[in-house]
Amino acid sequence: MDKECSMYKEHVESGKRKVTLSLTVNGRHVVRDVDPNMTLLHFLRDNLKLIGTKEACGEGECGACTVIMNGKAVTSCIILAVEAEGAQITTVEGLAKDGKLSILQEEFISQDALQCGFCTPGFLMSTRALLDNNPNPTDEEIIEALSGNLCRCTGYIPILKAVKRTIERERKESGF
Amino acid sequence: MISRFTYFKPHNLNEAVQYLEKEENAFVLAGGTDLMILLRRNLINAEHILDIKALPEMDLFNFVDGAGLTIGASVVVNRVVDSEVVSAKYPALHQAAASLASFQLRNRATVVGNICNASPGADLPPALLVYDAVVNITGPQGTRQVPLNEFFTGVKRTVLQRGELVVSVQLPEPGAGDKSVYLRQARLRGHDLATVGIACRLKPDGKVAIGIGAVAPTPKRLFALEDKINERGISKETIEWAAQEIREHIHPITDVRSSAQYRLQIASVLLKRGLLSLIGKEE
Amino acid sequence: MDEKKYQSKYKRVGQPYDRKDAREKVTGQAVYTYDLELPGMLHARCLLSPYARAKIVSIDTSKAKALPGVRVVLTGEDSDILVGLYMQDKRVLSKGETRYQGDVVAAVAADDEETAERAVSLLEVVYEPLEPVHNVDEALEGKILVHDDINDLKHYVGVFFPQKDSNIASWNKSKKGDLDKAFAEADLVVENEFSLPAVAHVPMETHVSIVQADPYSNKLKIWTSAQSPFAIRQIMADSFGISESDVEVHIPYVGGGFGGKAGIHLEPLATLLSKAAGGLPVKVRATREQEFNQLPTRAGMRGRIKTGVTKEGKITAIKADYDWDSGAYADYGVNVGKTAVYSGIGPYKVDNASIDSKTIYTNKVFSTAYRGFGHLETHWSIERQIDILSQKLGIDPYDFRMMNLLEPGAETMSGEEITESSGSPKDCLTAVVKEIGWTGRKTEEERQREWKTGKVRGKGFAMLQKAPAMPANTASSVIMQMNGDGHVKMMIGAVDIGQGAITALAQIAAQELDIPIEHIEISAEIDTRANPYDWNTVASKLTFMGGNAVIKASREMLSKMKAVAAQALRTDPENLLHANGEIFHRHNPNRRMSYKDVALGYMYPNGTGIGGPLISSGSSIADGLTNLHPETGQGYPAAVWTFGAHAVEIEVDVETGVITVLKVASAFDIGQVINEKLVYGQICGGVLQGLGSAILEGYKFNDKLQLMNPSFTDNKIPTMKDVPIEVVPIYIENPQHNGPYGARGVGEHPMISVPSAVGNAVYDALGINFHVLPLSPEAIALGIASGKKSILCTDVDCLPGH
Secondary structure, three states, rough: HHHHHHHHHHHHHHHHOOEEEEEEEOEEEEEEEEEEOOOOOHHHHOOOOOOOOOOOOOOOOOOOOOEEEEEEEEEHHHOEEHHOOOEEHHHHHOOOOOOOOOHHHHHHOOOOOOOOOOHHHHHHHHHHHHHHHOOOOHHHHHHHHOOOOOOOOOOOOHHHHHHHHHHHHHHOOOOO | OOOOOOOEOOOOOOHHHHHHHHHHEEEEEEEOHHHHHHOOOOOOOOEEEEEEOOOHHOOOEEOOOOOEEEEEEEEEEEHHHHHHHHHOHHHHHHHHHHHHHOHHHHOOOOOHHHHOOOOOOOHHHHHHHHHHEEEEEEOOOEEEEEEEEHHHOOEEOOOOOOEEEEEEEEEOOOOOOOOOEEEEEEEOOOOOOOOOOEEEEEOOOOOOOEEEEEEOOEEEEHHHHHHHHHHHOOOHHHHHHHHHHHOOOOOOOOOOOOOOHHHHHHHHHHHHHHHHHHHOOOO | OOOOOOOOOOOOOOOOOOOOOOOHHHHOOOOHHHHHOOOOOOOEEEEEEOOOOOEEEEEEHHHHHHOOEEEEEEHHHOOEEEEOEEEEEOOOOOOOOOOOOOEEEEEEOOHHHHHHHHHOOOOOOEEEEOOOOOOOOHHHHHHOOOOOHHHHOEEOOOOEOOOOOOOEEEEEEEOOHHHHHHHHHHOOOEEEEOOOOOEEOOOOOOOOOEEOOOOOOOEEEEEEEOOOHHHHHHHHHHHHHHHHHEEEEEEEOOOOOOOOOOOOOOOHHHHHHHHHHOOOOOOEEOOOHHHHHHEEEEEEEEEEEEEEEEOOOEEEEEEEEEEEEEEOOOOOOOHHHHHHHHHHOOOOOOOEEEEEEEEOOOOOOEOOOOOOOOOOOOOHHHHHHHHHHHHHOOOOOHHHHHEOOOOOOOOOOOOOOOOHHHHHHHHHHHHHHHHHOOOOOOOOOHHHHHHHOOOOEEEEOOOOOOOOOOOOOOEEEEEHHHHHHHOEEEEEEEOOOOOHHHHHHHHHHHHHHHOOOOHHHEOEEEEEEOOOOOOOOOOOOOHHHHHHHHHHHHHHHHHHHHHHHHHHHHHEEEEHHOOEEEEOOOOOOOOEEHHHOEEEEEEOOOOOOEEEOOOOEEEEEEEOOOOOOOOOOOOOOOOOEEEEEEEEEEEEOOOOOOEEEEEEEEEEEEOOOHHHHHHHHHHHHHHHHHHHHHHHOOOOOOOOOEEEEOOOOOOOOHHHHHHEEEEEEEEEEEOOOHHHHHHOOOOOOOHOOOOHHHHHOOOOHHHEEEEEEOOOOHHHHHHHHHOOOOOOOOOOOOOOOO
């Protein structure tokens, strides 16, 4: 009896806390009710079923959960979903367009910049955010932007190669 | 995270102060890079979260000739890193900001958040301290200014009272020819908390200021050491002397990150390297 | 680095194909166990012991049970199931006594993770802390027993040797020649002690398992992030008293293993929770802290090496004593200890040697398989000792090694004769030493001059060897089926954990069948209902054993195809050749047909069908291996040796102790490169993981044996900023006669001996011998400041167990 009463009470309280969240994810507008204590990471994964973004530490230390929020690379595990009200979010699912992989994804494949793949979405988004803000970064700027992403498999060298080849190809494409 | 809380993001500073004063177990959310860890580890029980990022006063980030630099509470660290004015006028702050955590975290972490978290090893306070930073606080009793030097009261403790919010931190304008540097040692080249972090400033009048983190319960200025250096006058010989003398002025502890002995050694080395670079005599 | 592109002599083997599952990984489509949701699935959380050793006085679960959304709360009272790969010494949930800080005391399954977490916080446990066993020395004193039932533990008799009334889970030995005589006659006898701490695997995907226990039968369905589905099946069957066939294991994509997922970890707990929840699927996921604190590590280890040499530099005697601080349970760690006895003197020829390897229980987080399987640890001792010997003899360390390295005709520790086919340690060493431009040791004068600049450079190198540490009857298998479109579906029992298993094996199949690699259909996802047996995905054995199985299956498929095609083409199968997906008559190529014409049987123009769906298989079992003699360690444990060497050049900041790794040259005699990109990936990744062990990583415990660095805050792994300035991979290809296309494995080897090479380089730079890892900035700086020329285990406050 007690468990039923507290279940009901909790449900009502949860309803009071909930906030209506509206934002744009991968170009698509979404509106959901969320409990304020839900992280942006869990919102993307559990509510929107975008499972490409991963949790590997939950504390912002490993970068696996990196998404682009309003043009910047951020670790979604330490952002509350409600903080993303009105935001533009891009996840790994938003990189390919019309069934075609982006240059960045193609170069990750061609340079074998991944092994188990669990850190890969985070690396792709950190790179995308970097190049969107700075299409011609120095090696130092690349490493600074990506060293917040941990990888245990690759030793990073193939990732750096993939990024540099992407920079070349994207520059050619945009006619520089 | 087992905390369950309501979330409030006001656009009015008074509302924010009232909320903070009135509600129990209320916490301030700026970048979240510290708060979210506390929540995740269930080290705090939050019932109310106050998001300050919509308060216009908090977004201030400007340099005014004569007045100096104002960094509002919601200004993120990467904004400071990218600022040409900061690089030019407060190089130690630029370097400290650039060394903080990782790129993604710097897109969220705030300067004021780093101060308010008051970690003994925080990176920004030493650089802010050598510039005599002042903290602008607002609360139920109105506004007050507290020199950063008096702001920290202990490990993760500040002078902030219930209902008080830091609105901004302000750095006076340094004179022409002012120089500074921030050096730190960590366990690897990648992002890490500082084993020791030290900011050195050489003012146009030839006087030094030294701020240091991770060797005491709070980040601090080494006033007594500065006085001794300033008495002797800055020079290569004074610097060599100071590198040994600093060991009498700090009492670091041994913890999971480092032994006290290594911290003493590093403090000595970084002080020497920092001061030498300021007089243009790097080894 | 694209300067010297590797050229293969084969059409498909050796070509740098893209990974077959790369697209799924770059689009977010790859589904890992972490991502899986099953209908009705519950989420579990564990309560870990805060004490290293404590009596559990009482557990009050009432508040947790009363929480809405909680379905199951389990404690040690609820089950007496014991688990253990080699020694059944581990309960699924602690009962009576906890054995390490991190031991599971209780578990909750609830509707969602947050509720489970909340319920765990409502559990009220009363502990009575007890004095723990801190380190190997205390353990060997034996005043307190970690397992007071050690005499009764079920284990593989004759393979592991638990010592009565002790904390020694196993004492394995090997011995040959006459050590006493050899030491007595040696010109120089040198004894040293070395040590290194436990480190974490840090797979990016933490351990996670989902189990659905059928309420109407014994059947278990398991989805888990693991390396060895068939081992899980066998161990679960053993522990739960059911048949192997009752256990169905699914392995989705795996986010890294490194040996930490080689055995069985969260599956038994998930099983108990599912059973208690009436058969609902239960997901148990480790948080990152639990990954560090609860899940097992690489063991800390102390090595004592005594070596006898002649003054000309010939090694005449080695006595090695390895004490593995294996923590609270034997798990896979006890096999690491056992393996050391045939491999633990390094790739050197010695007539008189003994190895005593003790896997020791302490009250810390337990150890398991880890990339290198004990070889990084033993080579830390061995290769540092070799360097110290060369210092004392005044012989160049390259020349000293070349004098003593294994070569055809020499015997390994276990009595196996090395042949031309074994691979060449000398080729590896020569290659790397040349690559870093070794011209001899730094003189003290050179050192002093550099020291004044504050930065000193040094070069060092180290050898390595490893064979797969696997049972003598290890087997791999593969099943192939041709689809109607001529593509070949391939099912293997090994798991692609990122090493590229499916790609490498697909390449071998594509080479044999002569069809494009795109026409080999192989999935990274394993299902024991369909995929055939493979022992474990460990040991760097898959290319060798799985590759051979693929060759067999491919050839069987070709022969079956040709049998049907021969009928259709009205000729003898002997007259048929195959190329580019077609079968044709050797003298009249116009008489031809494509594979797909026989894929599902051949149909004559009038409609009659012959043959049938093409299915073939290949089984590969280790050939001629034996167990080791329990006293002498003699036998044939090694299916295939891979030898290698690393040379490094470093720069040390003498004031801060920071080491900058300027260059790493790594050579491995892998016989035949199957895919250069994949090998390069293993080298880059392994070298950096090795550098992590060399200069950064290590568990730290307080005096209560509580883990002080259970998160990324203080348990660091290398980042992109920590990569060496240059990494030069060198592929030596002396073929392995019985390897697929002459290939040997290389998955673990790049990590082994990296710390040894760095330690040797540090000596060259500073003139100081360090005996303890990691060579952190603090260790180096304080070592220099001490003024000592040798920084011993006793000088450093971080022995295993400290």
